[in-house]
Amino acid sequence: MSAQSVANEIDNAEEVRARLYVRGQALIREVNEQIHRLDPEWTSEGGRCSIICECVNSECLAALQIPSQVYAAVRRFPTRFVLAPEHVADAFERVVEDGGNYVVVEKIGAAAGLAVRLDPRRIGAVNDGNRAG
Numbered sequence: 001m002s003a004q005s006v007a008n009e010i011d012n013a014e015e016v017r018a019r020l021y022v023r024g025q026a027l028i029r030e031v032n033e034q035i036h037r038l039d040p041e042w043t044s045e046g047g048r049c050s051i052i053c054e055c056v057n058s059e060c061l062a063a064l065q066i067p068s069q070v071y072a073a074v075r076r077f078p079t080r081f082v083l084a085p086e087h088v089a090d091a092f093e094r095v096v097e098d099g100g101n102y103v104v105v106e107k108i109g110a111a112a113g114l115a116v117r118l119d120p121r122r123i124g125a126v127n128d129g130n131r132a133g
């Protein structure tokens, strides 16, 4: 096996891992979005809302209290997720906002494109027309 093909294998493994992670994160994002959609009062409680940690660990169900406006702002970017500060996976995402008890991360590399494709707001926009948010 040549050095080049070994390098490609490593690249592929990283990409597979990145895709697996972002699928898990996109799933949690969808859960958060569903809760948000079913309960319009959700975000009004004292200007804060409770969400499930959107980290790469698909078994993490940590609850985070974040300002409602932060949640709304994050959801305008399909590549961004909200998670507990100690759950950041440096190889796959970078912190763009540190809120103390939570951080906002942006996906980097191969995972970013997939995060966009799996965004329920984009999928929703296709399915049920214009949802002003």
Ligand SMILES: [Zn+2]
Residues within 6 Å of the ligand: 053, 054, 055, 056, 057, 060, 061, 062, 083, 084, 087
């Ligand atoms: Zn987590």
